[in-house]
Amino acid sequence: MPVNRQVLEKYIEQYLSVSRFRDYCPNGVQVEGRETITRIATAVTASLAAIHLAIEAGADALLVHHGYFWKGEAQAIVRTKKARIAALLAADLNLFAYHLPLDAHPEVGNNATLGQLMGVTAERFFGDQDLGCIGNFPVPVTVGQLAARLESATGRVPLILGPSDRELRRIGWCTGGAQSFFHEAATLDIDCFVSGESSEFVTHLAAESGITYLAAGHHATERGGVRALGDHLAAQFNLDVIHLEVPNPV
Structure with missing residues (x-):
């Protein structure tokens, strides 16, 4: 069942108590894509590999724990940051990212x-x-x-x-x-x-x-939180949610 992007963002904001945390990055929609969301892909990190997999899977949104725009990082959108954001924009793919709120949640954290x-x-x-x-x-x-x-x-x-x-x-x-x-x-x-x-x-x-x-x-x-949040959203909004595993030895 499709859900409006703003409705989904507002729900997650309240569910994860986002406003309670002093974080090192913005939590919520970091890159805006299409307004209506039917399929969500989850991943630990918004790497270029995860973005390509989400696009191939026909996702309307990529939901991650590690997103972009970290405190202290260079602000210029060049090189790897350009490639990632360009891929999101070209596909009209939303990027949702939740850092400390997703670490701490008592159920899906x-x-x-x-x-x-x-x-x-x-x-x-x-x-x-x-x-x-x-x-x-x-x-x-x-x-x-x-x-x-x-x-x-x-x-x-x-x-x-x-x-x-x-x-x-x-x-x-x-x-x-x-x-x-x-x-x-x-x-x-x-x-x-x-x-x-x-x-x-x-x-x-x-x-x-x-x-x-x-x-x-x-x-x-940190694989558990984003998968559990995805499962919760699938049940709450009757959305199609898939998890993308991009191997990382660190």
């Missing part, structure tokens, strides 16, 4: 969906804008069991830093590039912290704090 895959629910929040999550496993798991769950869910072997032979009861997590949250998480009485990426300091902090750190991939840990 990246953190919520990753928690479901790991078998844990957020009980408290921490970090910038309460994006970090803390929860307890109903039944304790080993590091190996958690790593196996992540590998099964994401299709990639997580990097394990710090103690690898312990039982895990209380865990912190935040998807994507949230390794900086490990500093605060390490003070919050947890056994393990999970994110997408790792940095040099993480090795030392994990060893010295005795808290295991798992890096399961930025792209891999």
Whole structure:
């Protein structure tokens, strides 16, 4: 069933509580296309490959987590940015992008969906804008069991830093590039912290704090949110929604 672009944008804005967040990019329609939307393609990132796949699939809108116009990036529309935007405009394809609101949503957010895959629910929040999550496993798991769950869910072997032979009861997590949250998480009485990426300091902090750190991939840990939001919109508006998987090892 077709839906008007503005109606869809307004609904998502309210559903994700977009106005609550101080973000590094605009959330909502970033590139305007046709007014009526019947088919949505979802993807983690609005890469040129994802745009071409969305066009081939006959989508009216591309819905992503990582869009364009990031704070601090060059404003000129040249080279790769020109190619991406030109492809969207030529196809009259809408680009919807939601960053922090899609990380944080309690039902379809990246953190919520990753928690479901790991078998844990957020009980408290921490970090910038309460994006970090803390929860307890109903039944304790080993590091190996958690790593196996992540590998099964994401299709990639997580990097394990710090103690690898312990039982895990209380865990912190935040998807994507949230390794900086490990500093605060390490003070919050947890056994393990999970994110997408790792940095040099993480090795030392994990060893010295005795808290295991798992890096399961930025792209891999943030596939869940946009897919869950797409499924929600499909049910809410009776839209045709497809997910596009553009492999990314990072």
